[in-house]
Amino acid sequence: MPEARAPTRIQRKNRAAILDAALDVFSSQGFRGATVDEIATAAGLSKPNLLYYFPSKEAIHAAVLEQLLDTWLDPLRALDPSGEPLEEILAYMHRKLQMARDLPRESRLFANEIVQGAPRIHDVLSTDLKALVDEKVAVIRAWMDAGQIAQVHPYHLIFSIWSLTQHYADFDVQVRAVLGPEDPFAAAPEFMETLYRRLLTPPDQA
Template identity: 80%
Template sequence: MPDDRAPTRIQKRNRAAILEAALDVFSAQGFRGATVDQIANAAGLSKPNLLYYFPSKEAMHNALLSRLLDTWLDPLRDLDADGDPLEELLAYVHRKLQMSRDFPRESRLFANEIVQGAPRIHTALSTDLKHLVDDKAALIQHWIDLGQIARVHPYHLIFSIWSLTQHYADFDVQVRAVLGSEDPFEGAPEFIDAMYRRLLAP
C-alpha cells in the first residue's frame, strides 16, 4: 500500500481480488509466463489501479508465497508427539491430500516456484521448512526406535507423502483425463490410507 493508513473496505476488496486473480494466473502460467496485464484483466481492474496496490508482479507473487508457506507447513506442524504414531502419520497424509483437493492452485503455485529453483523462497526452504522437517523426522525416528512404527527412512517418508498427495493437485489434468468422470478424491483417501498403513504398521 502507498501509505500507512488503514485500508478502506474497497481497498481491502480490491487487494483480495488482485491476489485471487494473481493466484489463478500464476498457478496456470507460472511466474515467467504471467503478466501484470493478465492479472489486471482477471481481477477486473485497470493496470494502473492494480499497480496502486502492488507495484509489480514480483510483489504479488511474493505476497502469495509468504501466505502460502505457512499454510503449507501447518499440516506437518500438527503432527503430535503425544498421539498414536501410526494414526498421527495417517492423519498427516489425509491433511495433505485434503489440501490438494481444497487448494490446487496454491499447490501448483508452490510447485512452479520449486521447479524454477525456488528463487523467491529458497531462504525459507533452508530455514523454516528445513527446521520443521528436521524436528518431525527426529520424532518419526523416535517412534521407530520405540518400535511403534515400522523402520523407514523418516525424510523419505515425508518426501513420499508430499509427492503422492500433491500429485493430485499438480497433475490434476492428467489424473482426471485418466479417470474420466470419477472424482479422484473419492478413491484416493482409501487407497493411500491402506498403502501407508501397511508400510508403517510395526
C-alpha cells in the same frame, strides 16, 4: 511520525481480489508467463489501480507466495508428538490430500516455483521448511525407536506423502484423463491409508 492508516474495506477487498487473481494466473502461466495486465484483468481492476497496491509483478508474486507458504506448512505443524504415531502420520497424509483437493492452484504455484529452482523461496525452504521437517523427523524417529511404527527412512516417508498427495493437484489433467468421470479423490484416501498402514505397522503387529 503519523500512524499508518488501517486499510479501508474497499482496499482490503481489492487487495484480496488481486491476490486471488494472481494465484490463478501464476498457477496456470508460471511466473515468467504471467503479466500484470492479465492479473489486473482477472481481478477486475485497471492496471494503474493494481499498481497502487503492488508496484510490480515480483511484489505480487512475493505476496502470494508468503500467503501460501504459511498455509503449506500448517499440516506438518499439526503432527502431534503426544498423539498415537500411526494415526498422526495418517492424519498428516489426509490433511495433505485434502489440500490437493481444496487448494489445487496453490499446489501448482508451489510446484512451478520449485521446478524453476525456487528462486524466490529458496531461503524459506532451507530455513523454515527444513527446520520444521527436521523437528518432525526427530519425532518420527523417536516413534520408530520405541517400536511404535516400523523402521523406514523418515525423510523419504515425508517426501512420499508430499509426492503422492500433491500429484492429484499438480497432475490433475493427467489423473482425470486416465480416470475419466471418476472423482480422483473418491478412492485415494482409502488407497493411501492402506498403503501407509501396511508400510508403518511394526512386523510384530502386522
